Amino acid sequence: MSTLPDSSLPPSFGSPESQPSRTFRVDFASKRITGMIDGLEAIKQTVFNILSTERYEYLIHSFDYGSELAGLSGADPLMLQSELKRRVTEALTQDDRITGVSDFQFDFNDDVALISFRVYTIYGALDAQKEVRNLV
Known part of the structure; x- marks a missing residue:
């Protein structure tokens, strides 16, 4: 006999699920949603969003x-x-959906680093960049 109560939550509750690929296309220049995207284009936007969001913030x-x-x-x-x-x-x-990241190249200029890399996904590969500031 268990001393803890049986959970009434379904077994899938709290378990990780696959991320959906179809999402809204965000035009960051005009700050508007301009339709829907899927596949590699959605992953490209996801890479930008993940690297533009500070974790725990x-x-x-x-x-x-x-x-x-x-x-x-x-x-x-x-x-x-x-x-x-x-x-x-x-x-x-x-x-x-992202299976790997490789081919890193770095360009340092004062307190800024420009990172170029290749992202491998279940939809194919894409090249990406991220600028990191305040490295002094």
Whole structure:
């Protein structure tokens, strides 16, 4: 006999589900929703959103969503490359549609790093970039 009560929640409650691919297309220049997108184009927008959202910053997102690119300061470029690569990969592979991240290239200029990389998804591969500021 168990000392804990039996749960009345369905077995799937709280278990991770696949992310939907079909989503709203956001035109970031005009700040408007301009239709629907699916497949690789939706993943491209997801990559942008994940890397533009600081993890733990917004209560609306789970702790698995976003990146931890802020707060990397005072380190030499080799350490920054290693840490940025790890953090970008960790942030993006939380999405089960993204199967891998590779081919990182870094361009450091003062306190700014431009990171270029390739994202492999269940729909194909795409190239992406992220600029990280305040690395002094």
